[in-house]
Amino acid sequence: MGEEVPEYILNSSVEKLSVAYDSESAAYQTSTNFGNKMYVVKGSEYGGNSPTNVKIFDNITRSWIIPTVLGMKPIHVGGHSAVLLNKDRILIVKRDSELDDCIWFLEVDTPFVKEQKKVFGTEVVAWSKGVAGNAPKPIVISGPSGVGKGTLINKLMKEFPSTYGFSVSHTTRAPREKESDGVHYHFTDRITMEQDIRDGKFLEFASVHGNLYGTSIEAVEVVTDSRKRCILDIDVQGARSVRASSIDAIFIFICPPSFEELEKRLRARGTEVEEQIQKRLRNAKAELDEAKSHGPFDHLLVNDELEFCYDNLKKLIASDELATPLHRSTMKNSKILVSDVEFKTDKTFLHCGDKDLLLLDISSLKGGAPGRTRGINVCPVESSGGCVNGIAQL
Ligand SMILES: Nc1nc2c(ncn2[C@@H]2O[C@H](COP(=O)(O)OP(=O)(O)O)[C@@H](O)[C@H]2O)c(=O)[nH]1
Numbered sequence: 001m002g003e004e005v006p007e008y009i010l011n012s013s014v015e016k017l018s019v020a021y022d023s024e025s026a027a028y029q030t031s032t033n034f035g036n037k038m039y040v041v042k043g044s045e046y047g048g049n050s051p052t053n054v055k056i057f058d059n060i061t062r063s064w065i066i067p068t069v070l071g072m073k074p075i076h077v078g079g080h081s082a083v084l085l086n087k088d089r090i091l092i093v094k095r096d097s098e099l100d101d102c103i104w105f106l107e108v109d110t111p112f113v114k115e116q117k118k119v120f121g122t123e124v125v126a127w128s129k130g131v132a133g134n135a136p137k138p139i140v141i142s143g144p145s146g147v148g149k150g151t152l153i154n155k156l157m158k159e160f161p162s163t164y165g166f167s168v169s170h171t172t173r174a175p176r177e178k179e180s181d182g183v184h185y186h187f188t189d190r191i192t193m194e195q196d197i198r199d200g201k202f203l204e205f206a207s208v209h210g211n212l213y214g215t216s217i218e219a220v221e222v223v224t225d226s227r228k229r230c231i232l233d234i235d236v237q238g239a240r241s242v243r244a245s246s247i248d249a250i251f252i253f254i255c256p257p258s259f260e261e262l263e264k265r266l267r268a269r270g271t272e273v274e275e276q277i278q279k280r281l282r283n284a285k286a287e288l289d290e291a292k293s294h295g296p297f298d299h300l301l302v303n304d305e306l307e308f309c310y311d312n313l314k315k316l317i318a319s320d321e322l323a324t325p326l327h328r329s330t331m332k333n334s335k336i337l338v339s340d341v342e343f344k345t346d347k348t349f350l351h352c353g354d355k356d357l358l359l360l361d362i363s364s365l366k367g368g369a370p371g372r373t374r375g376i377n378v379c380p381v382e383s384s385g386g387c388v389n390g391i392a393q394l
Pocket residue numbers: 141142143144145146150169170173204205206208209213214215233234235236237238239
């Protein structure tokens with residue numbers, strides 16, 4: 001890249017962690033070795049809110065690589081610390097940051113990153129924010145156009161507004177008369193959406209009936225952050241992508257009682273012109289065949305009589321909730337600021353002000369890029385270095 005290699009990078013050993021202040025850009029940067037590469041993470045300028053930068057130094061070719069950076073990036077204010085974890089990701093702890101925004105992961109060799117390297121044909125790294133506890137399993141609902149997905153989801157959201165939240169997708173299709181931006185969809189144009197896809201902002205996307213549709217990471221996280229169970233209305237290709245991702249979801253396919261009834265409903269809805277109706281019916285045949293033979297679905301539900309189908313949907317979701325009870329973390333949306341970080345052999349301690357020392361527990365990580373990394377807890381430390389009363393309230 002024609003840039004000189006900083007002294008601290010040339011001198012650092014494989015395991016050594018190095019943090020340096022770059023006076024030119026007034027920002028802290030860390031370098032972490034993994035294999036033959038060194039990952040340099042640079043925070044934003046002091047007091048600024050620009051996203052964190054990543055570049056890679058190849059120790060064999062002695063040259064810099066600018067990787068494709070996926071995912072929502074952390075915004076730094078002060079410095080940060082970094083350490084290699086699980087031999088596939090770098091744990092980044094932001095200093096002078098609130099507890100619920102201080103833990104991030106830069107994935108460098110996880111299955112997701114390996115896959116994306118093939119897709120992009122470049123070096124790839126992916127950000128994933130670390131969050132406390134587990135999230136309720138998202139519910140993925142698919143089915144042909146006009147089968148009644150929207151009707152069923154609306155009923156669920158109306159009956160249980162504080163339990164379920166809808167993942168608002170992005171689409172390049174034009175809004176229908178009764179649809180509003182940000183509620184039914186985020187309506188966008190193809191150029192913007194394609195750029196956002198390249199920037200890794202989407203969990204999944206697909207071309208459906210001639211338009212682009214996609215679920216952004218943010219759309220799901222907004223719902224999960226509000227402690228609701230996320231409902232996704234996505235097509236079969238999207239369901240496949242989510243199935244292949246690190247997200248643990250339940251997949252339901254809604255079938256029509258007959259093809260004739262599907263056509264009747266689609267026409268009665270009166271939202272599509274004839275050409276679109278024909279396209280949707282053609283696609284419906286393929287979707288039904290795929291879902292019934294080798295689709296990614298856990299359950300198929302026939303939407304014949306609406307109330308009957310709705311009751312079955314509720315029963316199905318309820319039995320899944322019973323089977324996997326939700327473990328919520330006690331790590332509150334804390335205003336405690338992390339002032340310093342200590343990495344010991346197998347433990348990470350967060351210093352918060354003068355008195356508080358918290359133990360960061362990352363032993364049961366779940367998920368990861370392109371979504372968030374869950375299962376993190378912090379607790380006050382007792383003199384032996386263990387947690388006080390297991391996981392404690394902060
Ligand atoms: N992959 C994917 N499919 C989506 C997404 N949002 C909507 N879809 C699917 O796109 C298809 C068309 O949706 P829409 O234009 O609202 O028409 P409708 O199905 O006739 O109501 C449906 O199969 C939706 O499930 C998304 O974010 N990702």
